[in-house]
Amino acid sequence: VDQELVTRAQRGDESAFADIAYAIGDRLFTVAHRILRDIDLAEDATQQAIVAIWRELPGLRDPARFEAWSYRVVVNACYAQARAERRRSSSLRVLETDHSSGDPQLSVAGRDQLERGFRRLPPEQRAVLVLQHYLDLTLPQIAELLGVPTGTVRSRLHYARRAMRAALEADARPALSGSRPS
Amino acid sequence: MTHERDLDHMLDRWMDDGPTVVADRVIAAAMTDVHTTRQRDARWAPLKELFI
Numbered sequence: 616v617d618q619e620l621v622t623r624a625q626r627g628d629e630s631a632f633a634d635i636a637y638a639i640g641d642r643l644f645t646v647a648h649r650i651l652r653d654i655d656l657a658e659d660a661t662q663q664a665i666v667a668i669w670r671e672l673p674g675l676r677d678p679a680r681f682e683a684w685s686y687r688v689v690v691n692a693c694y695a696q697a698r699a700e701r702r703r704s705s706s707l708r709v710l711e712t713d714h715s716s717g718d719p720q721l722s723v724a725g726r727d728q729l730e731r732g733f734r735r736l737p738p739e740q741r742a743v744l745v746l747q748h749y750l751d752l753t754l755p756q757i758a759e760l761l762g763v764p765t766g767t768v769r770s771r772l773h774y775a776r777r778a779m780r781a782a783l784e785a786d787a788r789p790a791l792s793g794s795r796p797s
Numbered sequence: 798m799t800h801e802r803d804l805d806h807m808l809d810r811w812m813d814d815g816p817t818v819v820a821d822r823v824i825a826a827a828m829t830d831v832h833t834t835r836q837r838d839a840r841w842a843p844l845k846e847l848f849i
Binding site: 641649 | 801804807808809810811812813815816817819820823824826827830831832834835837838839
């Protein structure tokens with residue numbers, strides 16, 4: 616994003632901010648969707664994040680940090696959406712998984728296992744997985760982006776990866792737990 | 798046993814799946830909200846930045 620646009624938007628220029636919003640909308644939405652795994656929730660988080668970015672923009676001291684800062688705002692919007700969604704539905708929501716597209720080398724079963732495992736993670740753990748695997752950020756970069764210590768990121772990643780591995784392995788051996796040979 | 802490298806590989810590929818373009822109506826709705834939202838006073842900004 617052009618830093619001149621950011622500076623103008625910081626001074627209240629809505630037209631400059633509209634250019635920014637259209638420029639960053641796709642990447643905010645893409646990250647929100649990877650965290651929330653739901654298009655409606657991701658759209659709500661994106662809208663909420665754009666408004667929060669506008670509201671808080673005067674507080675951004677270094678316009679060069681705009682991109683990382685905007686990711687932090689959308690991650691926080693995802694946390695809020697996930698909390699609101701949890702309050703709305705106490706029962707497990709059946710979400711459709713689109714298998715019509717995607718990497719053909721990743722099997723449908725593999726995607727289902729990842730989807731199920733990921734949905735069980737708290738949003739804070741989902742976010743670090745997305746930042747590491749989708750945005751290819753390092754642990755210190757994730758820590759800086761989220762404003763938490765590197766140790767916290769490492770811990771969240773550890774538990775998230777352990778849960779994902781468990782989900783994959785549990786689904787890989789369904790016969791062992793349920794049936795006994797006669 | 799799922800090896801670390803296999804898990805990394807699966808997560809990388811899985812995260813690449815999914816929509817990458819937001820509907821214009823989402824940005825338009827956000828800009829409508831922006832129009833009626835006041836920006837925070839910059840004098841309070843350095844403190845606020847610590848928390849967002």
